[in-house]
Amino acid sequence: MELIPMFLKELEQEAQTTRDMLQRIPDDKYDWQPHEKSMTIRRLATHIANIPTWVTMALTTDELDFANNPYHEDVINNTAELIDYFEKCLVDGKSQLVLANEAILNQPWTLRNGEQVYSVSPKHEVIRMVFCQVVHHRAQLGVFLRLLDIPIPGSYGPSADEQ
Template sequence: MLAQYLLAEFEAQVPVTRRFLERLPENSLTWKPHPRSLTAGQLAYHLAFVPEGVVRGAQKNEIPPPDFQFPQPVSVQQVLDTLDQSVATVREVLPGFDDAAMNAIWRIVDGDRELVAMPRIAFLRNIMLNHWYQHRGQFCVYLRLLDVAVPSSWGPSADESSALQPEPQPA
């Protein structure tokens, strides 16, 4: 049941994330707002890959510290294909966790040193979803700096209304 709640939230957020990624101009894949920042393409790829990477990690009871590599995609289509694969993986794997598995302690270990220990559901909630939202917000800033219309997410953006604030109807 717990996995179904996370899956329902994930499913509601997939089209929102896809709208953000689709807005990335093809000619801006290597643009970055600061020398220490990821490129727009690297951040987009990370957004696309995070759900799959996290749910695959959650299939194990423990993993080593993540290797934070951010590939540079060659096209927006590569990013969207990665998102599609990521979504398919979450849809396949997440429902396989029963409530006992969701409540079991999941770990990051470095040799014999435990770095992180938390219930699997907390890992999935914090990293697959909250981390995803945080990077989507970061990507929103990239779009704004690129002078690209920012899609609405939970509420309206400066460029689009949302279901919570429909377009005004003519009188």
Template structure:
């Protein structure tokens, strides 16, 4: 298995799980936020939707200029979030598997003007930001759902909302998204 296939396999398992989280956001709670300095539920969901495709597109350039980090866009509907997520998944599928092992090991650079901010293997950036950063925000989003009294989906194992009390622990595995 190539390095890109390895990352893609993990992504392909996690993408449908993330979509389930996004589908649970009530349309009426898009502008809700747990704290004045927090993103709204819609902004956080939109960030979850955009991260994979945006990251995999960014690493196509080397070096790349660091983006200006501003507050995420406020979506107008859950449908907009899900459409963005679906496009993001398609982008990952198109771009990620095109990388060979040499390009995954290549030092990838993030710049601000002429200043180098980061120089790491492309594969590490994809794992750190496209996957780990994404999971961190999915965990954050699960807290938003809990605070909104929305059933939190299972991710790595059963959630308190989807556990069958008489069955004990059962591993949860979601099927991959349909291509």
């Protein structure tokens, strides 16, 4: 069984759910956060939009070393910009999957911070983790929107707002 066609299908399915969620964010709520330890909606939504580029990172590199690659966050100021950014990130991730071959998926990929190694996994497991990250952070955004009394879309069936 080939993984790349399955990954492409899943990426597109999750992309539609992600689009539906990101489109609900009001432009005047980007600096809102539910708790001082929580991300702002801007940071969380930007992170969600950027996650498809992690597929590219997994396929085109052998590791991410936080010590040598400090996190750079793009600044998104409204939902139109956010959706454009998400679409660019999605094209980036999908294009690398289309170009990849199955053999590369078994190569190891390392997540580290200098000498501290967090994990070493085959690239196909890293891509699966990327999909899980999307779902995880989308759920966080759903809670943020719920707290703001903004109707949320369903993910794998209708939400309470759609019934």
